Amino acid sequence: xxxxxxxxxxxxxxxxxxxxxxxxxxxxxxxxxxxxxxxxxxxxxxxxxxxxxxxxxxxxxxxxxxxxxxxxxxxxxxxxxxxxxxxxxxxxxxxxxxxxxxxxxxxxxxxxxxxxxxxxxxxxxxxxxxxxxxxxxxxxxxxxxxxxxxxxxxxxxxxxxxxxxxxxxxxxxxxxxxxxxxxxxxxxxxxxxxxxxxxxxxxxxxxxxxxxxxxxxxxxxxxxxxxxxxxxxxxxxxxxxxxxxxxxxxxxxxxxxxxxxxxxxxxxxxxxxxxxxxxxxxxxxxxxxxxxxxxxxxxxxxxxxxxxxxxxxxxxxxxxxxxxxxxxxxxxxxxxxxxxxxxxxxxxxxxxxxxxxxxxxxxxxxxxxxxxxxxxxxxxxxxxxxxxxxxxxxxxxxxxxxxxxxxxxxxxxxxxxxxxxxxxxxxxxxxxxxxx
Amino acid sequence: xxxxxxxxxxxxxxxxxxxxxxxxxxxxxxxxxxxxxxxxxxxxxxxxxxxxxxxxxxxxxxxxxxxxxxxxxxxxxxxxxxxxxxxxxxxxxxxxxxxxxxxxxxxxxxxxxxxxxxxxxxxxxxxxxxxxxxxxxxxxxxxxxxxxxxxxxx
Numbered sequence: 405x406x407x408x409x410x411x412x413x414x415x416x417x418x419x420x421x422x423x424x425x426x427x428x429x430x431x432x433x434x435x436x437x438x439x440x441x442x443x444x445x446x447x448x449x450x451x452x453x454x455x456x457x458x459x460x461x462x463x464x465x466x467x468x469x470x471x472x473x474x475x476x477x478x479x480x481x482x483x484x485x486x487x488x489x490x491x492x493x494x495x496x497x498x499x500x501x502x503x504x505x506x507x508x509x510x511x512x513x514x515x516x517x518x519x520x521x522x523x524x525x526x527x528x529x530x531x532x533x534x535x536x537x538x539x540x541x542x543x544x545x546x547x548x549x550x551x552x553x554x555x556x557x558x559x560x561x562x563x564x565x566x567x568x569x570x571x572x573x574x575x576x577x578x579x580x581x582x583x584x585x586x587x588x589x590x591x592x593x594x595x596x597x598x599x600x601x602x603x604x605x606x607x608x609x610x611x612x613x614x615x616x617x618x619x620x621x622x623x624x625x626x627x628x629x630x631x632x633x634x635x636x637x638x639x640x641x642x643x644x645x646x647x648x649x650x651x652x653x654x655x656x657x658x659x660x661x662x663x664x665x666x667x668x669x670x671x672x673x674x675x676x677x678x679x680x681x682x683x684x685x686x687x688x689x690x691x692x693x694x695x696x697x698x699x700x701x702x703x704x705x706x707x708x709x710x711x712x713x714x715x716x717x718x719x720x721x722x723x724x725x726x727x728x729x730x731x732x733x734x735x736x737x738x739x740x741x742x743x744x745x746x747x748x749x750x751x752x753x754x755x756x757x758x759x760x761x762x763x764x765x766x767x768x769x770x771x772x773x774x775x776x777x778x779x780x781x782x783x784x785x786x787x788x789x790x791x792x793x794x795x796x797x798x799x800x801x802x803x804x805x806x807x808x809x810x811x812x813x814x815x816x817x818x819x820x821x822x823x824x825x826x827x828x829x830x831x832x833x834x835x836x837x838x839x840x
Numbered sequence: 841x842x843x844x845x846x847x848x849x850x851x852x853x854x855x856x857x858x859x860x861x862x863x864x865x866x867x868x869x870x871x872x873x874x875x876x877x878x879x880x881x882x883x884x885x886x887x888x889x890x891x892x893x894x895x896x897x898x899x900x901x902x903x904x905x906x907x908x909x910x911x912x913x914x915x916x917x918x919x920x921x922x923x924x925x926x927x928x929x930x931x932x933x934x935x936x937x938x939x940x941x942x943x944x945x946x947x948x949x950x951x952x953x954x955x956x957x958x959x960x961x962x963x964x965x966x967x968x969x970x971x972x973x974x975x976x977x978x979x980x981x982x983x984x985x986x987x988x989x990x991x992x993x994x
Contacts, residue, residue, distance in 0.1 A: 453939065467860075467886060470893065471889075474861065651860070654858070654861045676851055676855070680896040683900075687897070689907070739907045
């Protein structure tokens with residue numbers, strides 16, 4: 405059998421195992437191992453496994469992931485999200501749809517501290533959802549806003565998905581973080597426009613309200629703002645590496661929480677266990693992807709597929725649109741992290757081989773932002789939007805179908821934003837060019 | 841019993857991670873104040889993250905935190921789904937046992953070679969040995985979760 409045949413069989417076997425409920429990371433690890441052995445034999449594989457699991461986990465670039473997860477967990481447990489929401493609600497509540505806009509605004513700020521969309525969704529489900537319902541917002545709209553706002557957790561840097569993209573494609577994390585900012589702020593603006601439109605068409609669903617909030621909520625907001633600006637600004641400006649920024653952020657959030665007496669021993673313990681569970685989940689997938697991707701590289705499937713597609717004569721933008729369409733389909737049924745790690749070894753060489761009239765590094769960064777946007781869509785789009793499930797687990801009385809109807813206008817806005825960034829790569833690249 | 845061992849190990853891993861973050865902060869402060877950071881601080885972070893990540897894996901398995909796709913199996917009877925999950929737990933235990941075995945050999949070789957980190961001169965072999973031990977615990981945790989499912993089915 406040729407390498408590409410073995411790789412195709414390996415891919416099919418892995419997808420079958422995943423469909424049969426095998427944990428995604430384990431499925432990649434297992435099929436990757438069998439494929440590796442069938443191409444180069446057992447002794448090289450045994451020697452590969454002597455050091456790889458350790459050296460993969462001891463990778464300096466990777467160390468940024470658990471540190472950012474830790475920072476987000478401290479922020480979440482110290483009640484930052486409810487302070488952010490209250491402050492925003494006081495400022496915006498009187499508008500039609502103002503409380504929904506407050507969720508989006510607070511999620512944007514929280515996203516600058518937290519790199520995970522599920523964590524952002526979960527924390528605002530607890531901090532904001534009950535308030536929106538108390539003030540008479542339509543429950544499905546309230547849930548949809550929280551789910552959509554949750555995607556800002558990854559759209560706004562830091563972002564776990566972007567870090568994983570940077571590692572898988574050997575790109576500069578700092579430049580990817582820079583490139584993500586303008587598209588993320590566009591997302592915030594677009595979501596607010598959608599809310600304004602929904603509130604005008606359906607005034608009963610999102611009535612203007614007056615929110616009483618004490619000065620105390622501002623006291624919670626400014627330390628968080630300072631931490632976010634130091635971490636993101638420090639990374640952008642090259643004052644420190646992403647790992648250093650994440651360390652500073654984690655320690656700062658811990659100190660802020662202890663000083664405000666919102667992080668006691670019990671909360672710190674919960675934060676650490678939450679970090680353990682999330683990090684363990686991510687690292688198993690990273691280990692599986694490492695072994696599976698080594699197998700793919702040995703099989704030469706990625707390079708041959710890239711050559712075939714690049715030589716097919718279709719216009720680059722058509723191929724890119726097809727890949728993004730494929731991502732949206734995959735994202736509707738798969739876990740987003742695994743989807744990115746599984747597809748990049750094949751898709752990234754394809755995109756790199758296409759000529760968009762941009763330098764290779766800019767294409768890589770631009771594609772990373774496009775992947776981030778489609779991942780965001782996959783997190784809320786039916787039938788399997790992870791964020792919607794997270795909200796639904798808390799708002800048990802609201803039907804999933806009703807929530808998905810309320811999510812759809814936001815998905816439409818995301819598709820418009822995706823098209824804009826495809827047509828105008830400068831939206832992603834402007835900040836990178838200015839800062840470097 | 842095993843659940844609390846996994847939890848204590850995860851908490852210990854979390855404390856190691858926090859300690860690494862504090863160390864980095866001290867190093868940055870020293871860099872600004874004296875333009876000399878802690879030599880090899882990034883190597884300590886690497887070792888700390890590798891050890892804490894391995895310490896998190898058994899807890900993640902006990903909590904069933906690993907992501908799997910259940911879209912295509914929702915219509916299967918519950919006993920069948922539990923059976924599949926138990927089977928995959930068992931496979932995970934075998935994989936973790938294999939990883940522990942390979943890492944133990946890697947650790948023994950690295951210790952024998954006296955390989956150390958470039959700047960701070962820390963012996964890497966002992967860190968690999970620690971991850972090998974935690975891979976054994978991961979295998980035990982996966983067996984325990986498989987056993988829980990089998991017992992529930994009976």
